[in-house]
Amino acid sequence: MTRSMPETLARVLGEGTVLTDAASLAARRHDYWMLSHVRDHLGASAPSPACVVRPGGVEDVQATLRFASAAGVPVIPFGLGSGVVGGVVARPDAIVLDMGSMNRTRFVDPVNLQASFDAGKNGLEAEQAVAEEGLTIGHWPQSVGVSSVGGWVATRASGQFSTAYGNIEDIVHTIEAVLPNGELVILGKGPRASAGPDLRHLMLGSEGTLGVITGVTFSLRRAPETRTVSAFQAGGMRAGFEFQREIIQSGWRPPVVRQYDERESLRLDARATACLILMVHEGPAAVVAAETAAVGELAAKMNIPAAPPDIVDHWLEQRNHVPSWEMFLQRGIVLDTVEVSAGWGAIGAIYDDATAALKAIPGCLAGSAHSSHAYRGGLNLYFTFAVQTDEPGAMEAIYLDGWRGIMEATDRHGGGLAHHHGIGRVRRAWLERELSAGGVALLRRLKHALDPAGIMNPGVLLPDA
């Protein structure tokens, strides 16, 4: 046999579906993970894959996985490339399965409030398709314009409006997926079921390691009757957390509740004097009025002054900006964002310890955080760190130092080590602290049951055995 693997695969799928030209391969070497960009910058780029498959439909995905299972070839699912934890890093023997070629709207159903899309559908285009019917998916990750609906499911994503509308697992109705052996499964049927374990959760958060998501049906909402905004500034992060806790535990659910530390508040608006807290209120007009009034009363009672509400309008306008890493790297700046979660009782200590660890890194320009998703029992923190160095060779170590500081501070106080970006490669070493050794062993058993040949996105999610 002198035929190469891509040539053999092209015989199965058809020529146009399997790309092997250098530009197509190079464009899918990795996603938006900072460390991949650091390596590109340093000339130590990830290799190109053996080929890129652009499936025309579910059958092409099935044929690819059947072929790969039989041949023992690694398959790396690729959505629209917006992942930030290293879920996609190519290798020379692998097939990159580029789901961006499957991007149809399948249906929008305004009676049952559902809309169904191919997994590669762009998130913003999906939202626009339902908005035409006066509906909303209600899932607004910062990456909404550059991420796919299948990627949302694979990474267990969260949107900016999650505090009222839930995270992706609360919005997904049905998941269509191809298992590593090529079987097609459709998971999720009625509005709710008690029919064994909810198998959708095998795909939610699977990060390409248990199968390929090919279609997603969402449970929609009608566009809200009213939207209004409010803004406050707390004297410190802990005072703000207590304000948030009181709002949420009193039963209010502003879709957006964000609290910025002093550094991030000043960057957001020069008028800030302390920790800005921004809210968006949506829903029936009477509820929005009641919520806005109640939040104002709580603020007065807790001595939290109001801030100019146009800060929220400004945030709403620029919230989905995705920066280019290269601009920073050229100035010797390594940076990233890291999200964790914790109960109300622990979040203040995690904020203090993690920002202190970041600021202790030599060359630290910024170690800051905001919260963006609140729950009855706690909330998330979204850290940003930026460190400048004149030694390019130190960039990778500096990057990992930043991560380590945040992970260790969170773990020390019992927090959750990954709120909504996933595990990918960057958090693999911490998975055991998140799930415990027993949890990792259980996940490994699932992986082996579904993917005994280990072809699906090797190197992601699970630590090496």
Next chain:
Amino acid sequence: MTRSMPETLARVLGEGTVLTDAASLAARRHDYWMLSHVRDHLGASAPSPACVVRPGGVEDVQATLRFASAAGVPVIPFGLGSGVVGGVVARPDAIVLDMGSMNRTRFVDPVNLQASFDAGKNGLEAEQAVAEEGLTIGHWPQSVGVSSVGGWVATRASGQFSTAYGNIEDIVHTIEAVLPNGELVILGKGPRASAGPDLRHLMLGSEGTLGVITGVTFSLRRAPETRTVSAFQAGGMRAGFEFQREIIQSGWRPPVVRQYDERESLRLDARATACLILMVHEGPAAVVAAETAAVGELAAKMNIPAAPPDIVDHWLEQRNHVPSWEMFLQRGIVLDTVEVSAGWGAIGAIYDDATAALKAIPGCLAGSAHSSHAYRGGLNLYFTFAVQTDEPGAMEAIYLDGWRGIMEATDRHGGGLAHHHGIGRVRRAWLERELSAGGVALLRRLKHALDPAGIMNPGVLLPDA
């Protein structure tokens, strides 16, 4: 070796933990499944198990499963025995693991709104433990006084207040479980995670087939500031469904929304002239006022007249009554309740077809339904059927006819075949229609990965291979 299996196990666990007296064994032969009671009534009772284990703690559960895995002995987890689909039917070679002996409150945390219990804790006692702190679990199955918190998780239960507060999967924070090999796992950490598949969902709905739930931590709510009720009566079921759809899709979330057909409405209150719709509104006073007003306006717009609100008060008082089957069986009456779900577009046809199928059974006294859990995309239906016969030998066939009528009508219109009671034994034959063949194969693969010896509750959930 002349030592019996229970004697050997008693050497491992200690004498007091392993019961073999006839009364203890007989009391745990089965749960509240109607067909087990039919069989008792006809003198064809399920056999007693080999022994009953009453674990004193997690270590006893681990030792029991290690022993059973090594010896290939079936283990049947038993909560408080309120299951209604045949999740517990003993066999002479099995260990019944009676979790009712593990019933401590572990902690109540009013800051992070969590409470943690041993799995065998009685549901009402758990609710009372948190009510003392002004909190609520918010999970009110009809069986709340006779079911365990671990049973809620194992069956994916729903409570009467689910439309606002969610089903059990929305209320559970952490699940502690022992896997068939004896490993202890603690699943669920932060308020929300993106750290691989949510492993809690392996236990939610597992019905004792994948492990034993030993502890449950809930995410609580503060007791609501206000409660009020409202009642309406729609001219027919479809008009009522449209009213409900409009309420829910407009963004209102009364914790309780129940709609009864004409027969059940009359049984509920003799003043009913059509299909009663009962609601309970809870939350901040301003929201409750807004919701009540909005629902009233929608009713007026849709020509749905009000009904006396004291019907709701009466329902609230008697809602957790659990009848004795024997009283009916002595009169030759076979009866059961069956819950399904569907999108708004299909629910009317399912109601019509299923009740028609029930009424076609010779001797049918009642074939009726109400809805009790509403979602953005659809709702559930809770059927009741009662058939009288003077041939005791026909009871089992009549029972299965009732189930078949409802399952087939639901399946024909694409509905979900199990809303909140589980699969157990009675729905096993329909699991493939619910999950598709691929879904059942996937579930079977999970089962084999976790329980390769097949010791956990054999005969439940999965159809025989």
